[in-house]
Amino acid sequence: MKEKQKVIVIIGPTGVGKTNLSIEIAKRLNGEIISGDSMQIYKGMDIGTAKIRVNEMRGIPHHLIDIKDPDESFSAAEFQMLARECITDISSRGKTAIVAGGTGLYIQSLLYDYQFSxxxxxxxxxxxxxxxxxxxxxxxxxxxxxxxxxxxxxxxxxxxxxxxxxxxxxxxxxxxxxxxxxxHQKREEHFHSAIIGLTMDRETLYYRINHRVDSMMEEGLLEEVTRLYESGLTSGQAVQAIGYKEIYQYLKGGMTLEEAVEQLKQNSRRYAKRQLTWFRNKMDVEWFDMTPPADPQQKLDEIFTYIAGKLHL
Missing domain, CATH: 1.10.20.140 (Histone, subunit A)
Structure with a gap:
């Protein structure tokens, strides 16, 4: 019987720190990162999707980012196919595949044998x-x-x-x-996986989400969404993303900018809550509480100990 490929998966609500952890793990385990986010695939949608910048990657290769134009659609079935190709390629080069993201169905379809056909x-x-x-x-x-x-x-x-x-x-x-x-789909695992879930005290998480939205506005989210709007893209998957649909409402005259930003914060908090519920109910996750003043180094050591035990590294 063929040995299953090993993969590390980092999940959790928006704003909890998945990106930073994925970089730390990739550095220590000679890894490459696959985005498990359904919106970071779109070119030109950088600020609103909290896409990692090149200077933040610290030399770590990232996959499934900027692979689609905003007017194109993308599905869990397509993600499953592309992500599995990435994992095979990364593993074949003797490196560690790390999937980081928060889109529940995408992660589930990758790890289990979902037959979309x-x-x-x-x-x-x-x-x-x-x-x-x-x-x-x-x-x-x-x-x-x-x-x-x-x-x-x-x-x-x-x-x-x-x-x-x-x-x-x-x-x-x-x-x-x-x-x-x-x-009724088979729940057979496709990979030998270690699934790490990051969580945080709700009040702290919501504060971080609100602060992140304010930072996005300062970085130019309004200008980014305006460019998309003025390109003629008025419907489709990309503009339904949180961070884009709210600003679209403002640009269409449906609300003030202040109201749009407040709605963006509220939708982001609700999405974080839904993400947590999904992962807790659907997957075998090892959870780590990242609420400050948790010692980051101690948490990292705990996570690496878990990975090493689960994947026999």
């Missing part, structure tokens, strides 16, 4: 729902999903029209919800 489809129904979303709005389409598949509706944000419609399409085509489909 088995999911039913109905292009005609999909087009019909896209038209309905255009005419009645994303909240209305999301309410349809909430009626037939409450669990998927709680997991998928109303603004993520593409995924909402996909979940409805699966139910329409098969009579089974996306939730049921996922539950």
């Amino acid at each position: 088995e999911q039913p489809s109905d292009p005609g129904y999909r087009r019909q729902m896209e038209k309905t979303a255009e005419e009645k709005g994303s909240d209305y389409v999301h309410s349809l999903l909430r009626e037939c598949d409450p669990e998927s509706a709680s997991r998928i944000h109303p603004n993520n029209e593409r995924r909402v419609i996909r979940a409805l399409e699966i139910f329409y085509s098969s009579g089974k919800t996306m939730t049921e489909q996922l539950k």
